[in-house]
Amino acid sequence: xxxxxxxxxxxxxxxxxxxxxxxxxxxxxxxxxxxxxxxxxxxxxxxxxxxxxxxxxxxxxxxxxxxxxxxxxxxxxxxxxxxxxxxxxxxxxxxxxxxx
Amino acid sequence: xxxxxxxxxxxxxxxxxxxxxxxxxxxxxxxxxxxxxxxxxxxxxxxxxxxxxxxxxxxxxxxxxxxxxxxxxxxxxxxxxxxxxxxxxxxxxxxxxxxxxxxxxxxxxxxxxxxxxxxxxxxxxxxxxxxxxxxxxxxxxxxxxxxxxxxxxxxxxxxxxxxxxxxxxxxxxxxxxxxxxxxxxxxxxxxxxxxxxxxxxxxxxxxxxxxxxxxxxxxxxxxxxxxxxxxxxxxxxxxxxxxxxxxxxxxxxxxxxxxxxxxxxxxxxxxxxxxxxxxxxxxxxxxxxxxxxxxxxxxxxxxxxxxxxxxxxxxxxxxxxxxxxxxxxxxxxxxxxxxxxxxxxxxxxxxxxxxxxxxxxxxxxxxxxxxxxxxxxxxxxxxxxxxxxxxxxxxxxxxxxxxxxxxxxxxxxxxxxxxxxxxxxxxxxxxxxxxxxxxxxxxxxxxxxxxxxxxxxxxxxxxxxxxxxxxxxxxxxxxxxxxxxxxxxxxxxxxxxxxx
Numbered sequence: 030x031x032x033x034x035x036x037x038x039x040x041x042x043x044x045x046x047x048x049x050x051x052x053x054x055x056x057x058x059x060x061x062x063x064x065x066x067x068x069x070x071x072x073x074x075x076x077x078x079x080x081x082x083x084x085x086x087x088x089x090x091x092x093x094x095x096x097x098x099x100x101x102x103x104x105x106x107x108x109x110x111x112x113x114x115x116x117x118x119x120x121x122x123x124x125x126x127x128x129x
Numbered sequence: 130x131x132x133x134x135x136x137x138x139x140x141x142x143x144x145x146x147x148x149x150x151x152x153x154x155x156x157x158x159x160x161x162x163x164x165x166x167x168x169x170x171x172x173x174x175x176x177x178x179x180x181x182x183x184x185x186x187x188x189x190x191x192x193x194x195x196x197x198x199x200x201x202x203x204x205x206x207x208x209x210x211x212x213x214x215x216x217x218x219x220x221x222x223x224x225x226x227x228x229x230x231x232x233x234x235x236x237x238x239x240x241x242x243x244x245x246x247x248x249x250x251x252x253x254x255x256x257x258x259x260x261x262x263x264x265x266x267x268x269x270x271x272x273x274x275x276x277x278x279x280x281x282x283x284x285x286x287x288x289x290x291x292x293x294x295x296x297x298x299x300x301x302x303x304x305x306x307x308x309x310x311x312x313x314x315x316x317x318x319x320x321x322x323x324x325x326x327x328x329x330x331x332x333x334x335x336x337x338x339x340x341x342x343x344x345x346x347x348x349x350x351x352x353x354x355x356x357x358x359x360x361x362x363x364x365x366x367x368x369x370x371x372x373x374x375x376x377x378x379x380x381x382x383x384x385x386x387x388x389x390x391x392x393x394x395x396x397x398x399x400x401x402x403x404x405x406x407x408x409x410x411x412x413x414x415x416x417x418x419x420x421x422x423x424x425x426x427x428x429x430x431x432x433x434x435x436x437x438x439x440x441x442x443x444x445x446x447x448x449x450x451x452x453x454x455x456x457x458x459x460x461x462x463x464x465x466x467x468x469x470x471x472x473x474x475x476x477x478x479x480x481x482x483x484x485x486x487x488x489x490x491x492x493x494x495x496x497x498x499x500x501x502x503x504x505x506x507x508x509x510x511x512x513x514x515x516x517x518x519x520x521x522x523x524x525x526x527x528x529x530x531x532x533x534x535x536x537x538x539x540x541x542x543x544x545x546x547x548x549x550x551x552x553x554x555x556x557x558x559x560x561x562x563x564x565x566x567x568x569x570x571x572x573x574x575x576x577x578x579x580x581x582x583x584x585x586x587x588x589x590x591x592x593x594x595x596x597x598x599x600x601x602x603x604x605x606x607x608x609x610x611x612x613x614x615x616x617x618x619x620x621x622x623x624x625x626x627x628x629x
Contacts, residue, residue, distance in 0.1 A: 044597060057296070067307070075310045093265060101268070104276060105296070108276075108292050124289045127290075
């Protein structure tokens with residue numbers, strides 16, 4: 030029997046895979062994908078809670094998160110393309126122009 | 130308290146400030162399709178549109194503060210006050226932009242469209258009464274600002290700044306959302322009042338998941354208000370962004386985020402305040418100490434202002450740590466501080482943008498301000514007042530801002546916090562006054578090339594006036610502040626009725 034807890038554990042696992050991806054991968058596109066994974070983990074937990082509490086707010090929230098994540102990915106990739114055109118790199122370690 | 134839903138035309142009236150901003154954003158996107166450059170006519174129009182927002186805020190000031198749109202937004206004095214603050218900050222940024230954009234070849238219609246969208250996001254954020262609208266406002270604001278930060282497309286610094294801001298911003302938003310989903314799971318609702326009622330009546334504050342959720346939401350806000358440990362992006366992004374946008378980020382974005390932070394925590398999470406006020410107190414100490422110490426060694430003025438803005442976020446966090454259900458003193462001191470801080474920061478950045486150059490040394494080194502004070506007496510005087518106010522020297526607004534925050538902390542039993550705050554402002558005196566020393570005591574080597582056009586002068590004059598007006602009669606604002614915080618009574622009454 031799959032209960033609320035199973036969904037929440039899955040969501041937590043996905044979320045932390047995303048967190049580790051952001052913290053330890055150096056490729057900016059992979060970092061962007063990891064952030065998307067975190068947002069999907071959030072969506073899963075919203076839907077699970079929505080079923081559990083029998084209210085529709087969680088579904089609505091998940092839709093908004095998806096819509097905003099799409100906009101965010103659009104802007105993020107645009108910024109990344111701009112960076113790649115100027116600098117020919119997508120590695121986080123190369124972003125060191127500004128230091129004290 | 131049962132709220133009758135207002136009828137349709139009334140809703141449109143209440144939404145007028147927001148509708149003007151969104152409409153203006155769409156209008157400027159349209160302009161962009163036909164003609165890329167922004168002429169005098171459009172510039173005048175921008176100022177008129179922002180003035181219209183302020184006019185509607187004034188008109189709505191006495192309206193009843195009911196939740197509207199099915200409890201998504203609330204238009205009360207608190208949200209109107211912050212709508213006015215962010216509008217003034219955005220207007221300051223627009224007035225500084227005109228000359229700056231010309232010089233840097235960035236004069237495009239989309240810039241202003243994005244500025245309008247960012248402002249409307251802030252208005253949604255400060256009027257949010259539901260976690261969904263809070264999230265949407267936050268994202269509308271952030272997404273517009275990400276683009277604006279990277280607006281100088283060919284500039285390496287701007288590319289890097291935009292990417293850093295975007296990645297860390299999206300990362301922080303994910304934490305925030307995870308916290309929100311837990312709050313939703315605990316209470317079964319996303320409405321602020323619903324959360325407050327559920328949380329107080331079912332004693333959710335004792336659930337460990339609640340503390341985790343609050344910590345995650347705090348992480349999201351800490352990023353936006355540039356508090357330690359989410360401050361790493363601040364200096365780089367402030368340095369790389371176009372200066373008028375830096376000014377917007379340091380003032381409007383921060384004020385709007387603090388407003389939402391205050392409303393959410395004061396309204397929904399107050400019954401668990403004993404659990405999180407300690408965390409915020411620690412963050413406050415770390416934030417202001419780190420900001421002030423690192424600012425001491427900065428040579429680039431935008432980086433110095435970035436660390437200074439981190440330090441100021443720390444002072445405001447003292448106010449948040451001292452929130453109590455018995456008195457609104459701490460909350461009203463936060464409002465006063467944000468208003469005062471916005472004016473002095475807008476002014477300082479207007480001056481920085483006037484000195485900034487496109488080529489060579491870029492005019493951002495503090496050493497390049499040598500001789501400015503004597504060659505341009507008005508600019509020198511203005512900068513002196515801004516720096517004194519940022520350092521908290523009487524009789525400026527900055528002094529009374531700090532005074533109210535620290536006395537609220539003492540009243541709330543956080544004497545240690547107040548002492549650390551005072552020590553920190555003594556420390557900050559060094560780097561603020563250093564700018565003045567360079568400006569007045571050192572002789573400039575290169576001829577100064579300062580672009581103080583009408584827009585910059587207006588911003589300087591208005592912020593100068595506001596700082597002194599708030600400073601010479603700080604009590605003028607206080608009776609108003611109590612009515613702005615009317616909404617807190619709802620949650621206070623509820624918590625008191627349960628005897629918690």
